[in-house]
Amino acid sequence: MPDGEDRQIGVRNVQVKIGDIVARKSYRLDLLFRVIDVIKNDNGEEIAILHGDEVRLIADANCNDLVVVDEKEKNSRKVKERELIEQSNDLFRQDYQLLREKQEYYATSSYSHNEEFFHIPGRVLHIDGDPIYLKKCLELYSKIGVPVNGVHVSEKEMPDKITSLLDKYRPDILVVTGHDAYSKHKGGIDDLNAYRHSRHFIQTVRNARNKNPNLDQLVIFAGACQSHFESLIRAGANFASSPSRVNIHALDPVYIVAKVSFTPFVERINVWEVLRNTLTREKGLGGIETKGVLRTGMPYKKHNQQ
Incomplete structure (x- = not known):
């Protein structure tokens, strides 16, 4: 075996560069990260800026603490990840089918007839600080049929841009997410200065609520890994992360807002019924009682094709 390589865990001690998928030795290789930048600190040491590969966490680490993960190990972890995602997809499909049946029952006052229905699910505006995660989310929205507009905006720019984006897209549901992290070395758990981007998410929610104060006319999900949940809810979010300051999965916001989009x-909405479809559940996500936004109409007329 070549020096500096461990084929059992699929990692290599090599020079870290932007774009590499890496893991941290000091954290026993628990999570995979993408290297988005490499800088030098005041001591001349190389420090990598890291974005979680599957969780919405931002971190930094000394390059000496990082190992590059090979394709075999990445693929192995991806298989496990796909299994978890498919479990959530199955739960969501079951919920959606029940919602459709119940809504059609109520719409017809339980009478049988031959007319067909059409559904207008809630429109989503998803603003994301990570373009790669945004793409993953948009693919899932498309797969499950949620109408969405996605915009990549850096977390720091979100408060200034949210009002114009709401004017442009006029959504029923707003997602404000990206990357975040809590550092106990920078302050206590209630000190917003100890969070990487929570204050930007909070101000974005406040600005959105100034535009539309009704919690049921604009439903908001906000936050990322380890975000300050309580402040986000107080600012006006219906759903937020992270009550236990844990990491959340990249796709968790999609499952939250899809439930809202497809609920009449x-x-x-029962908060637990929303959380059960997510990958993180109640430790990473929480919220308040909220109305759905889907509307059902009839009749649905199919146009004859010439």
């Missing part, structure tokens, strides 16, 4: 506007 005459129904209130």
Whole structure:
């Protein structure tokens, strides 16, 4: 075996560069990260800026603490990840089918007839600080049929841009997410200065609520890994992360807002029913009682094709 390589865990001690998928030795290789930048600190040491590969966490690490993960190890972890995602997809499909059946029952007052229905799910505006995660989310929205507009905006720019984006897209549901992290070395758990981007998410939610204060006319999900959950809810978010300051999965916001998008506007959403479809559940996500935004109409007329 070549020096500096461990084929059992699929990592290599090599020079770290931007774009590499890496893991941290000091954290026993628990998570995979993408290297988005490499800088030098005041001591001349190379420090890598890291974005979680599957979780919405931002971190930095000394390059000497990092190992590059090979394709075999990445693929092995991806298989496990796909299994978790498919479990959430199955739960969501079951919920959606029940929602459709119940809504059609109420719409017809339980009478049988031959007319067909059409559904208008809630429109989503998803602004994301990570373009790669945004692409993953947009693919899942498309797969499950949620109408969405996605915009990549850096976390620091979100508060200034949110009002114009709301004017442009006029969504029923707003997602404000990207990367975040809590550092106990920078302050206590309630000190916003100890969080990488929570204050930017919080101000974005406040600005959105100034534009639309009704919690049921604009439903907001906000936050990322380890975000300050309580402040996000107080700022006006319906759903947020992270109650236990844990990492959340890149796709968790999609499962939250899809449930809202496909729940009829005459129904209130049970928070646990929303969280059960996510990959992180109640430790990473929480929220308040909220109305759905889907509307059902009839009749649905199919146009004859010439």
